[in-house]
Amino acid sequence: MVLAGGSAGVRGGGLVAGIATQICALxxxxxxxxxxLAPWLGFVDKIYSNIAAGPVTVAGRGESGMALGPKTFFxxxxxxVVVDYEVEIRRGALLIRVFEFSRLDHALYREIAVxxxxxxxxxxxxxxxxxxxxxxxxxxxxxxxxxxxxxxxWGAR
Numbered sequence: 001m002v003l004a005g006g007s008a009g010v011r012g013g014g015l016v017a018g019i020a021t022q023i024c025a026l027x028x029x030x031x032x033x034x035x036x037l038a039p040w041l042g043f044v045d046k047i048y049s050n051i052a053a054g055p056v057t058v059a060g061r062g063e064s065g066m067a068l069g070p071k072t073f074f075x076x077x078x079x080x081v082v083v084d085y086e087v088e089i090r091r092g093a094l095l096i097r098v099f100e101f102s103r104l105d106h107a108l109y110r111e112i113a114v115x116x117x118x119x120x121x122x123x124x125x126x127x128x129x130x131x132x133x134x135x136x137x138x139x140x141x142x143x144x145x146x147x148x149x150x151x152x153x154w155g156a157r
Contacts, residue, residue: 042069
């Protein structure tokens with residue numbers, strides 16, 4: 001004998017439990033970040049490549065690796081958004097951007113064209129929802145596409 005909603009209720013309950021678990025994990029991680037126990041919001045470890053199809057156009061894009069953590073976050077006025085990176089650039093460049101989501105003007109805009117490691121930081125003059133983007137680019141129209149290994153992490157002080 002099957003009760004009304006028996007198996008569907010179990011599946012639905014599992015979905016709700018899974019979502020609740022993810023929300024709890026996000027809240028715990030956010031609390032750890034804000035108290036300083038977890039110093040970075042996220043990280044990326046990827047290889048990006050493509051084939052050039054003209055000075056600034058790409059024909060296809062490949063990427064492998066992983067990225068964890070939010071790239072959009074609420075930051076307070078006076079905080080320093082920090083991007084710590086190590087990059088190997090064989091072709092192209094790495095574009096690092098930090099911008100307020102509602103205004104879309106850049107608080108930080110850097111194009112890195114040589115291999116190496118460094119830290120980019122910007123002090124925010126107002127509180128808001130900011131996005132952090134690390135993307136490969138053809139490097140100002142060099143016409144050779146891009147081939148980049150990137151390891152980076154981001155957060156705020």
